[in-house]
Amino acid sequence: MPFSHHSHSGQFCHHAKDSLESCILQAISKKLRIFCLTEHMPRSDPRDFYPEEDEMGLTPQDLTAAFDEYYTTAVALRDKYKEEITIIIGFEVDYIRPSMLPEIRELQEKYHFDMFIGSVHHLDEIPLDFSKELFLKAIETVEAVDSGADVEEAYNKGTKVERFPEIEITGAKGEKRLFEVYFDTQYLMLTALKPPVIGHFDLVRLKCDDYTIDFRTMKKIWEKIVRNVKFIAEYGGMVEINSAAIRKGWEYPYPGPDVLQLMKEEGIRFVLSDDSHGIAQVAFGYQKALDYLEKQGVEELWYYEWKGWERGIEDGILRPEDRYLPKIRAECVETKSTKVKDLRRIVTE
Numbered sequence: 001m002p003f004s005h006h007s008h009s010g011q012f013c014h015h016a017k018d019s020l021e022s023c024i025l026q027a028i029s030k031k032l033r034i035f036c037l038t039e040h041m042p043r044s045d046p047r048d049f050y051p052e053e054d055e056m057g058l059t060p061q062d063l064t065a066a067f068d069e070y071y072t073t074a075v076a077l078r079d080k081y082k083e084e085i086t087i088i089i090g091f092e093v094d095y096i097r098p099s100m101l102p103e104i105r106e107l108q109e110k111y112h113f114d115m116f117i118g119s120v121h122h123l124d125e126i127p128l129d130f131s132k133e134l135f136l137k138a139i140e141t142v143e144a145v146d147s148g149a150d151v152e153e154a155y156n157k158g159t160k161v162e163r164f165p166e167i168e169i170t171g172a173k174g175e176k177r178l179f180e181v182y183f184d185t186q187y188l189m190l191t192a193l194k195p196p197v198i199g200h201f202d203l204v205r206l207k208c209d210d211y212t213i214d215f216r217t218m219k220k221i222w223e224k225i226v227r228n229v230k231f232i233a234e235y236g237g238m239v240e241i242n243s244a245a246i247r248k249g250w251e252y253p254y255p256g257p258d259v260l261q262l263m264k265e266e267g268i269r270f271v272l273s274d275d276s277h278g279i280a281q282v283a284f285g286y287q288k289a290l291d292y293l294e295k296q297g298v299e300e301l302w303y304y305e306w307k308g309w310e311r312g313i314e315d316g317i318l319r320p321e322d323r324y325l326p327k328i329r330a331e332c333v334e335t336k337s338t339k340v341k342d343l344r345r346i347v348t349e
């Protein structure tokens, strides 16, 4: 099993399980060659805390301290296991409101990262993938903010929701409206950050009534998707084939076939991710994910490697030009590609 470009651990993420080191050991035992560590960024405003962070009574300082420890731990583990696996150090970014941009920049300056994942988990500040309940709440909030009325639904934990002013207001309601706001929010995230990897592109379908819904049948939404995909193609972003959807009950990974075909036409490069939140999920669903790619006619997958280093995809042996690990920087990693059909031989569940 080859690589994952998106992972979390229970040590630094409270909705995940297991220590970071045990996740890396699991990745090695599953024969992963490349493992990207991408813990969630710390959020400075308690309005943006995940439900379990609220329950635990955490503070923004707790999140910042944990993130700092994550970085130090990741750097040490990268060195400890360099013979066995290439650890790429990154983080997963949320862009919830315009004022978060300087915070993200600050994190990028304070720490050095090889890469990062650009994701959208919140719409009008409400998490959309945690539960059906929160998904429905997100719809209520979006509709309330659309209306401009000063009603309870337009508030998040007691503070009025701060919406991106660029989000287009249409007459749509319900799920359809949520899809629109999702792809507008995603576009703002994409244009602000140009993330090297885009996380779970169609996450908004996770809790909707029918995840197989075809976006091509909804003109307005499809236009937004085409706009986003063309933008990603333009700056050269890569999109993850994220197998977390499979463990959450889908027949295939993110993104679904409508979006995948469009991306293929636009020449988008794909990377493989398990978005694991603990050892049980490392490389989970990869066989199904590869089946899907083959069926959809995607023949190539991309991955990161330290510049100047070569690790056999099949044997995992390291062939470096020198023995010193490169600095942790985007400039010190490169992207390479491999054939889906070659990965089939390596991937066994």
Ligand SMILES: [Zn+2]
Pocket: 008, 013, 015, 040, 277
């Ligand atoms: Zn998570």
Ligand SMILES: [Zn+2]
Pocket: 092, 119, 121, 199, 200
């Ligand atoms: Zn995510």
